[in-house]
Amino acid sequence: xxxxxxxxIKNAEFKLYENNPIIKPFDGxxxxxxxxxxxxxxxxxxxxxxxxHTNLGVYHFISDDGIxxxxxxxxxxxxMRPNINCINGTYYLFYERTxxxxxxALTFINLAKWHSEIYVTKSSNLINWSKPERVIANTKExxxxxxxxxxxxxxxxxxNGRFVMYYSCGQTFIKDCGFCEPTYISYAESNFADCDYxxxxxxxxxxxxxxxxxxxxxxxxxxxxxxxxYLGFQNGIYDDNGESQSAIxxxxxxxxxxxxxxxxxxxxxxxxxxxxxxxxxxxxxxVRYENKLRLYFNARDVANPLIGRECIGFCEAEIxxxxx
Numbered sequence: 184x185x186x187x188x189x190x191x192i193k194n195a196e197f198k199l200y201e202n203n204p205i206i207k208p209f210d211g212x213x214x215x216x217x218x219x220x221x222x223x224x225x226x227x228x229x230x231x232x233x234x235x236h237t238n239l240g241v242y243h244f245i246s247d248d249g250i251x252x253x254x255x256x257x258x259x260x261x262x263m264r265p266n267i268n269c270i271n272g273t274y275y276l277f278y279e280r281t282x283x284x285x286x287x288a289l290t291f292i293n294l295a296k297w298h299s300e301i302y303v304t305k306s307s308n309l310i311n312w313s314k315p316e317r318v319i320a321n322t323k324e325x326x327x328x329x330x331x332x333x334x335x336x337x338x339x340x341x342x343n344g345r346f347v348m349y350y351s352c353g354q355t356f357i358k359d360c361g362f363c364e365p366t367y368i369s370y371a372e373s374n375f376a377d378c379d380y381x382x383x384x385x386x387x388x389x390x391x392x393x394x395x396x397x398x399x400x401x402x403x404x405x406x407x408x409x410x411x412x413y414l415g416f417q418n419g420i421y422d423d424n425g426e427s428q429s430a431i432x433x434x435x436x437x438x439x440x441x442x443x444x445x446x447x448x449x450x451x452x453x454x455x456x457x458x459x460x461x462x463x464x465x466x467x468x469x470v471r472y473e474n475k476l477r478l479y480f481n482a483r484d485v486a487n488p489l490i491g492r493e494c495i496g497f498c499e500a501e502i503x504x505x506x507x
Contacts, residue, residue: 367386
C-alpha cells in the first residue's frame with residue numbers, strides 16, 4: 184500500500200527527469216518497454232532493480248540511485264510486460280508469455296495467430312529463478328478474437344489477504360503502428376499469489392468512442408491501494424485527428440473495480456527538444472521512495488513500425504502535504 188491519500192497523489196506535480204530517457208534500446212532491439220521496479224527497501228541487496236522487456240525477452244537491470252542502471256541478465260525469452268513483486272521474502276516475476284519469436288513474426292503477416300497468457304517465475308535472491316508456471320489461462324470469450332488469444336500486462340495487487348491480478352486482453356489493430364494493442368482490461372482474484380485465479384465475468388474497462396483517452400482501445404492499467412481507496416494509472420490508446428496516441432491518466436476507485444477519471448498525468452510531447460516521447464506514452468510503474476513519487480514509463484517517438492523506437496524514462500514529484 185502507498186500510505187497517501189487520493190488527493191495527495193492527485194495534487195502531486197510530476198516533472199520529467201531532465202536527462203531522460205534513462206534506458207535506450209540495446210543489443211539489436213528497437214524497444215525497451217514496460218518497466219517494473221523494486222525500490223531498495225524491497226530488495227535483498229538494498230539497490231534499485233528494474234525489469235522490462237525488449238524484442239528478445241525480459242531483462243533485469245540494477246542501480247544505486249534508480250537513474251543509472253546497468254545490465255544484470257536476460258531473465259526470460261518468449262516474454263513481455265513483466266511485473267515484479269516481493270511477498271514474504273520471495274520475489275514473484277509475472278509476465279506475458281508469448282509464442283516463439285518466429286511465430287510472433289508470422290502474426291504480423293497474418294500467417295499465424297497470436298497466443299499469450301500470464302506466467303510467473305520466482306526467486307529468493309533475484310539471481311536464480313524457478314521454472315515458469317502458468318498463472319492465468321484463457322477462460323473468457325472476450326480474451327480471444329479473430330487474431331488469436333492475448334492475455335497480457337499483469338499487475339498484482341495484494342489486498343486484505345487476497346490477491347488481485349489486473350490484466351489486459353484482446354487485440355485491437357492500430358493501423359499507423361502496424362501492430363495490435365490490448366482491447367480490454369480485466370482482473371482475476373485468488374487467495375494465493377501464484378495460482379487458483381478466478382477471472383471476472385466481464386472487463387472492467389473497454390474502449391469508449393466518447394472517451395478522448397481510450398477511443399481505440401484500453402491499453403494497460405496499474406492499480407495501487409492508498410489510504411482512502413484505490414488509484415489507477417492507465418495508458419489507453421486513442422485517435423487524435425487520424426493519428427494514434429497514448430497518454431497516462433490517473434483514475435480513482437472506491438473498490439478497485441470501478442474507476443473514474445481524475446486527471447491527465449503525462450501526454451506525448453517533445454522533451455527538451457528530444458522526440459523520444461513524441462507520439463506515445465505507455466505503461467508505467469509508480470513507486471514511493473522517501474519523500475518523493477517516481478513514475479517510470481516507456482514511450483515511443485513515432486508510430487511507424489520500421490523506424491519507431493521505445494525508451495524508458497521517469498517523472499518525479501514531491502509528496503504534497505495534506506491540506507487541513
